[in-house]
Amino acid sequence: MALTAKQKTFVQEYLIDLNATQAAIRARYSIKTAEQQASRLLSNVKVQEAIQKAMGQREKRTEITQDRVLQELAKIGFSNISDYLSVNTSQRVVAYKETDDGERVPITDWVQLVEVFDTEVIDRLKMDAVSEIKQTKEGISLKLHDKVSALEKIGRHLGMFVDKVQHSGTVEVNNPLKDLSTEELRKLIRDG
Incomplete structure (x- = not known):
């Protein structure tokens, strides 16, 4: 049995944001029963097949696959700040003092300096984890994408974090x- 016109519209709308309730509303199902309709539609084998087929076609067309998304997330999640900069400790002259015989003697202090690597020497794939590079008054600011979120x-994709257990x-x-x-x-309660 083929899908009805409403079911076909639901499939198209579902692919927009993968929100079944909103897809049911946009497919002109009743707002009051949209959540139940969405659940029923998603459990329909023919609707599921149509969704999977459409997703497969979209995947081929856009070349955006789960693997590709995971690879991009992995670049961010496993990025290491030392691929982009180094912190070097060195001595520098902070002032001069004059000795009793008029000689200028440097006063040094240990400082830490941040060296940001040239983008030409950083692996192109590692640059995908960089969110922002900008010049500030203090120097160069480098910001990576949110590692924890990635x-x-x-x-979650790997099933490591479970919100609900049934x-x-x-x-x-x-x-x-x-x-x-x-x-x-009652007698037991009374007699305690």
């Missing part, structure tokens, strides 16, 4: 009071 997305089955409880009558239970 790692969380990778972890259990099914029965639990047997040995209840010694289950065979007592209401009157016997």
Whole structure:
């Protein structure tokens, strides 16, 4: 059996943002029952097949695959700041003092200097993790994309973080009071 016109519209709308309830509303299902309709539509085998087929076609057309998205997230998630800059400790002259015989003697201090590498020497793939490079009054500012967010997305994709756990089955409880009558239970409560 082929999809109805409304089901086809739902599939097209679902591909926009993968929000089933909103897709049902945009496909002209009742706003009041959109959530239930969306659930019903997503559990329909023919609708699921149409969604998967459309996603596959879009994947081929755009060349955006799950693997490619994961690879981009991995570049960010596994980036290392030392690929872009180094911190060097060195001595520098901070002032001069004059000795009793008129000689100028340098006063030095240990300082840490940040050296940002030239973009030509940084691996092109590593540059994908860079969010921003800008010149400031203090020097060059380098900002990477959010590493933690990328790692969380990778972890969720891999099923590492579970928000809900669903259990099914029965639990047997040995209840010694289950065979007592209401009157016997009341007597137990009174006598404590």
